Amino acid sequence: AQSVTQLDSQVPVFEEAPVELRCNYSSSVSVYLFWYVQYPNQGLQLLLKYLSGSTLVKGINGFEAEFNKSQTSFHLRKPSVHISDTAEYFCAVSDRRNTGKLIFGQGTTLQVKP
């Protein structure tokens, strides 16, 4: 069975500062990894995904994440945040043998302050 832990429930940060949202996973098999963002009153949309290849993955809106197999982590980073990045962020993992099903973390609320 797989599980995902997002280590921070809330991350407050000032505008233009860098941010890191942490995600750890556990799995006995190889996985695919995802970050989704949810803006207020909307569904989730994909920020980025790691399927294979380079461990540094770039996504939309200037976000990137690094897959670290030895530490079973997939932390999300952005060098300079904007007010519009205020949202809830979800890390998710999928079993490579059954890529249809995603297991989600608890979510991290990013609060960008002016």
Place this chain on the structure above:
Amino acid sequence: DVKVTQSSRYLVKRTGEKVFLECVQDMDHENMFWYRQDPGLGLRLIYFSYDVKMKEKGDIPEGYSVSREKKERFSLILESASTNQTSMYLCASSFPTTGELFFGEGSRLTVL
């Protein structure tokens, strides 16, 4: 663009009522999913379907059932709604090989 449409954004029902939540996708995806979202718990999988008339239980299927009579439509049914089913319900679809889910905007259900 992929579009996943959920029939109702907001619903208010009474305890014991039967509730239908409808979801339609327009990208010919094989897989469809129903998740429940609660603060501090993230998204939890209720049921999913990988083909017409096929369904599998997710992590929290109790109190729910589903129907998939057509490829593009996946319905979530609460046979007898209870107050602990007050939540945000999210439908999603995907091709089985990519793992990327496309979500609807959600249906917020309140059970009084």
